[in-house]
Amino acid sequence: CFLVLNTGLHRRHLGDNFDERISQRHQSFVVTADNRFIISTGYWDKSFRVQNTDMARTTQVLYGHFDIVTCACRSEITIAGNCFIATEVNPSPAAILTGHDTEIVCVWISAELGIVLSGSEHGLVLQHTLQGEILRAFENPSDMATPRLLSPSNDGDIIVCYDRSKLSLYTLNGKLMRQAIFEEETIQ
Numbered sequence: 559c560f561l562v563l564n565t566g567l568h569r570r571h572l573g574d575n576f577d578e579r580i581s582q583r584h585q586s587f588v589v590t591a592d593n594r595f596i597i598s599t600g601y602w603d604k605s606f607r608v609q610n611t612d613m614a615r616t617t618q619v620l621y622g623h624f625d626i627v628t629c630a631c632r633s634e635i636t637i638a639g640n641c642f643i644a645t646e647v648n649p650s651p652a653a654i655l656t657g658h659d660t661e662i663v664c665v666w667i668s669a670e671l672g673i674v675l676s677g678s679e680h681g682l683v684l685q686h687t688l689q690g691e692i693l694r695a696f697e698n699p700s701d702m703a704t705p706r707l708l709s710p711s712n713d714g715d716i717i718v719c720y721d722r723s724k725l726s727l728y729t730l731n732g733k734l735m736r737q738a739i740f741e742e743e744t745i746q
Contacts (some may be wrong), residue, residue: 681705
């Protein structure tokens with residue numbers, strides 16, 4: 559996997575240890591608020607890594623997961639200047655999130671709201687406190703749909719993109735407010 563900046567002269571290699579069975583996607587990488595480090599997931603040894611963006615050198619390898627880490631997310635910076643990083647389990651976690659029976663494929667965290675949302679393959683979107691307590695499960699509009707992206711709306715609601723063509727809008731209390739299904743176009 560390569561980190562490519564504005565010109566070919568700044569191309570950086572992030573390593574060869576990615577698990578070939580995992581497809582890298584946008585939630586496989588997180589950039590710190592100061593843009594100095596990239597947190598990357600998808601390694602065969604069940605770790606996630608912190609790389610310096612200037613030199614693309616690994617500065618830290620973190621172990622402690624029970625399976626391959628497939629996604630990570632960073633919260634906004636709090637008033638105290640801290641932020642939270644969410645993966646499935648950190649080596650010395652502030653909280654362990656439970657409740658999923660299948661692979662976690664997307665995650666979103668808000669230090670301001672004090673919540674973590676996580677979605678699993680063919681499963682639920684769960685809402686936890688930052689301390690790891692399960693608050694609620696969001697209704698999945700289709701039993702086999704997989705949440706792929708979790709995002710806040712401008713109004714403070716939660717947008718969930720299921721698979722590639724289904725959008726659902728939820729309140730913070732997990733109530734499904736609206737749904738939209740988009741037809742996929744085939745390009746010839």
